Amino acid sequence: MLRLRSHRVTLFGFVAAFALTALLVPGCSTPLTFSSIKNLNPFYDQEKERRNNVRSALRGEEGQPRFVGDYIKIADSTLGYIKVQGIGLVNRLDGTGENPPESPYRRELLSELRIQEIEDPQTYLASSETALVIVTAYLPPIIRKGEKVDVQVQLPDGSEAKSLAGGFLMPTHMTVHELLGGQVREGHDLAISRGHVMVEALGEGDEEGRGLRRGIIPGGAIFVGDDRLLTVGIRNEYRTVRMSSQLASRIGRRFHDFDKHGIQQPLAKAQNHTILQLKVHERYRDNYPRYLQVVRNMILSETPVEKHLRMQQLGQEIRLGPTAELAALQLEAIGTEAIPILKTGLGASSLEARFHSAVALAYLGKSDGVPELKEAAATEPAFRVFALAALATLENGSSAEALRELLSHESVETRYGAFRALSTIAPNDYAIAAVMMPEGFANYTPEAKSLDDQGRPQLPGGFTLHPVDVEGEPLIHLTRHKKAEIVVFGANQELQMPLYLRAGSHVMIQGSTQGDKVLVKRIAPGERTQVREVSPRVVDIIMAASDLGAGYPEIAQMLVQAEEQHNLAGKIAIDEMPRAGRRYERPAEDLEHDRETLRAINVGTDGLMPTIFDAEDQKPVTDYVPPEKEKSDTEEVEEEATIGIDVDEI
Incomplete structure (x- = not known):
C-alpha cells in the first residue's frame, strides 16, 4: 500500500513537471488551461466531476450558476436557415425567354417535365415564352409542414433570356444538397414552389436589365419536410442524463400543451445526455427569440423562501426603466405567479418600465398592458416592433381595438405594422378584411373561391387586397416577403386623371x-x-x-x-415595417437611481427580431441534419439518470 502511494506521488510529480515545462518552454504554441492539465492526470475522472457538478447545481450550492441559460447553449444549426434549391421553368413570358443550351440543368429539367407528363418537353422548353431558372428558398427555424416561405428565382449565368417579367414558375421540387461520404448528393424533397414571379425591377432605373433577370415569389414555396424543432445543447461540464432530464423537466413545467386526449405534454424533451429538443409554445410562435430568452431566464433550482425573496427584489426592479427588461423576462419565466408583480410595473413613471411590464404580461396571456403597448408603439420607435408583436399575441377585443386605432398613425411602418399584427390575430377583422371578386366579373366563382393560408379570399392574380377605411394620408402598401398582399389605406382613394x-x-x-x-x-x-x-x-x-x-x-x-x-x-411603401436594434434615449429621471446607467441603449438586435416582422434577404445558413429516430424517450432518460448514483448523493 505504501509502495503504491509512492508511485502515485512520483506520477503526480511527473505530470506537474511536464505541465510546468510546457508553460515555460518558449515557442509552445498550445496554451495549457486548468482543464487540459487535469486531463493529463491519469486518475482524473471526468464523469465523476460532471456528476458532482450536477449534484451541486441541483442543490443550488454556492458557486454554481442559477439560471437555465448558464447550463445550455442553443445550437447554431437550430437557429440557421436551411438552403434548398431546384431547377425550374418559368412560362407565360412575352418572348423574353430562350431555349437553354445543353447542360446538367437542362437535363434535370427535361427529366422533371417528363415526370409531369408535359407533351413534347423538348419543344416546350425551346419556346421563347419559357426560361430555365434556378430556384432557391431558405427554410427558417421552427417551420412546420405545410407552411410557406419566399422563393428566389434567377436566370443562370450565361442565360440569354432577357426578362422574367410576367412569368409564372411551374411547380418545382426543391431539395437540400447533403455531404455524404465526401460526395454531394441530393436529399429528399423539402419544398415545392410555384407562382407569379415578381422581378426586382418594379420601376424605372434598371438600364442593364439585371433586375429583370431575377425575382421573388412571396410565400411561393410550401414546406413538405418534417417540422423543425429547436435543439439545445448542454454545457460539457454538466452533460449527464440526470441534468438532461432535470432541465427538460424544469422547462416542461413552465411550458406545455395538451394532446388530442387533453393530456398535458411538456414542450421540452431530453433526447440524450447532451441535447434537449424544444417545441415552441403557440403564444411565442411569431416571436420564438423571446421564447428562448424566457427559457434562459428560468431558475434551475430554488427553495420557496429563495423564490419569495427573489420575486420581492424583481418587484422593485420592474418599476425602474434600466432594470425593467431583465426583471420582466425573469418574472415571465416564473409564469402566472408573477402576474400581480408585473401589473405593478404598469404604474411606473418610466415608459421603459411600463413597456417591458406590458410585453411580459401579453406573453402570459394578460391584456392589462394593452394601453401601454399601444403607447409604446405610437410614441417610441425603439419599442415599436416589440410592442406590436406583443399585441399580436392577444386574441381579444382590447388588443384588436388598439391595433385598429394605430392604422391611422402618421408613421407608415406603424400603420402597416398594426395591420400585420391585426391580420395575425384576426385575419378577417372587419377593419382589414380582404375583398372578394364582385359578381359580374368573369372570374367570380363563389363555389370555388380561392383562399390564402389564413382563410382570406384571394383575387385571381394570386394575392389578397385589403381596403382599409381609415383616416390619415392615403397610402398603398405592397409586400415582397411572406405573402402577396396589397393594403390600401384610404379605401376610397382614387387615381388622378389623365x-x-x-x-x-x-x-x-x-x-x-x-x-x-x-x-x-x-x-x-x-x-x-x-x-x-x-x-x-x-x-x-x-x-x-x-x-x-x-x-x-x-x-x-x-x-x-x-x-x-x-x-x-398618396405614396407607395414596400415592406416598410418597424425594426429591432434601434436606439432609445433614456430621460434624465430614469437615471436618478443609478448615475452609471447608460443614457442611450439599443433595444434588441437583429437576432431578437420578432418573426412576424422579419423581412431580411440575408439569412444565416446552416447545414441540413436529417431528423433521426429518438434513441430514448424522456422516461428512458429519467431511468438512466438514476444509474450509478448513490442515494446519499442525491
Missing part, C-alpha cells in the same frame, strides 16, 4: 379628364379584346386588372408606375 398605365404586357388602364370612368382592357394576340369599365377607385381598378389576367407582380408594377407618373393621391 391616366395611362400597364399591368403587364396585355392589360392596360386608360382614363381621361373628360369623364369619371376608367377603362381596363386586355389586348393579347389571338384573343378577343376584353374591357372593364370601372370607377377611378384604386381598389376597383386593381380588381378589374386582376379579373383580366394581371398577376400580383404586374399590378404592383402598375401601382409603382402610377406613383412615378403622379397618378396616386
Whole structure:
C-alpha cells in the first residue's frame, strides 16, 4: 500500500513537471488551461466531476450558476436557415425567354417535365415564352409542414433570356444538397414552389436589365419536410442524463400543451445526455427569440423562501426603466405567479418600465398592458416592433381595438405594422378584411373561391387586397416577403386623371379628364379584346386588372408606375415595417437611481427580431441534419439518470 502511494506521488510529480515545462518552454504554441492539465492526470475522472457538478447545481450550492441559460447553449444549426434549391421553368413570358443550351440543368429539367407528363418537353422548353431558372428558398427555424416561405428565382449565368417579367414558375421540387461520404448528393424533397414571379425591377432605373433577370415569389414555396424543432445543447461540464432530464423537466413545467386526449405534454424533451429538443409554445410562435430568452431566464433550482425573496427584489426592479427588461423576462419565466408583480410595473413613471411590464404580461396571456403597448408603439420607435408583436399575441377585443386605432398613425411602418399584427390575430377583422371578386366579373366563382393560408379570399392574380377605411394620408402598401398582399389605406382613394398605365404586357388602364370612368382592357394576340369599365377607385381598378389576367407582380408594377407618373393621391411603401436594434434615449429621471446607467441603449438586435416582422434577404445558413429516430424517450432518460448514483448523493 505504501509502495503504491509512492508511485502515485512520483506520477503526480511527473505530470506537474511536464505541465510546468510546457508553460515555460518558449515557442509552445498550445496554451495549457486548468482543464487540459487535469486531463493529463491519469486518475482524473471526468464523469465523476460532471456528476458532482450536477449534484451541486441541483442543490443550488454556492458557486454554481442559477439560471437555465448558464447550463445550455442553443445550437447554431437550430437557429440557421436551411438552403434548398431546384431547377425550374418559368412560362407565360412575352418572348423574353430562350431555349437553354445543353447542360446538367437542362437535363434535370427535361427529366422533371417528363415526370409531369408535359407533351413534347423538348419543344416546350425551346419556346421563347419559357426560361430555365434556378430556384432557391431558405427554410427558417421552427417551420412546420405545410407552411410557406419566399422563393428566389434567377436566370443562370450565361442565360440569354432577357426578362422574367410576367412569368409564372411551374411547380418545382426543391431539395437540400447533403455531404455524404465526401460526395454531394441530393436529399429528399423539402419544398415545392410555384407562382407569379415578381422581378426586382418594379420601376424605372434598371438600364442593364439585371433586375429583370431575377425575382421573388412571396410565400411561393410550401414546406413538405418534417417540422423543425429547436435543439439545445448542454454545457460539457454538466452533460449527464440526470441534468438532461432535470432541465427538460424544469422547462416542461413552465411550458406545455395538451394532446388530442387533453393530456398535458411538456414542450421540452431530453433526447440524450447532451441535447434537449424544444417545441415552441403557440403564444411565442411569431416571436420564438423571446421564447428562448424566457427559457434562459428560468431558475434551475430554488427553495420557496429563495423564490419569495427573489420575486420581492424583481418587484422593485420592474418599476425602474434600466432594470425593467431583465426583471420582466425573469418574472415571465416564473409564469402566472408573477402576474400581480408585473401589473405593478404598469404604474411606473418610466415608459421603459411600463413597456417591458406590458410585453411580459401579453406573453402570459394578460391584456392589462394593452394601453401601454399601444403607447409604446405610437410614441417610441425603439419599442415599436416589440410592442406590436406583443399585441399580436392577444386574441381579444382590447388588443384588436388598439391595433385598429394605430392604422391611422402618421408613421407608415406603424400603420402597416398594426395591420400585420391585426391580420395575425384576426385575419378577417372587419377593419382589414380582404375583398372578394364582385359578381359580374368573369372570374367570380363563389363555389370555388380561392383562399390564402389564413382563410382570406384571394383575387385571381394570386394575392389578397385589403381596403382599409381609415383616416390619415392615403397610402398603398405592397409586400415582397411572406405573402402577396396589397393594403390600401384610404379605401376610397382614387387615381388622378389623365391616366395611362400597364399591368403587364396585355392589360392596360386608360382614363381621361373628360369623364369619371376608367377603362381596363386586355389586348393579347389571338384573343378577343376584353374591357372593364370601372370607377377611378384604386381598389376597383386593381380588381378589374386582376379579373383580366394581371398577376400580383404586374399590378404592383402598375401601382409603382402610377406613383412615378403622379397618378396616386398618396405614396407607395414596400415592406416598410418597424425594426429591432434601434436606439432609445433614456430621460434624465430614469437615471436618478443609478448615475452609471447608460443614457442611450439599443433595444434588441437583429437576432431578437420578432418573426412576424422579419423581412431580411440575408439569412444565416446552416447545414441540413436529417431528423433521426429518438434513441430514448424522456422516461428512458429519467431511468438512466438514476444509474450509478448513490442515494446519499442525491
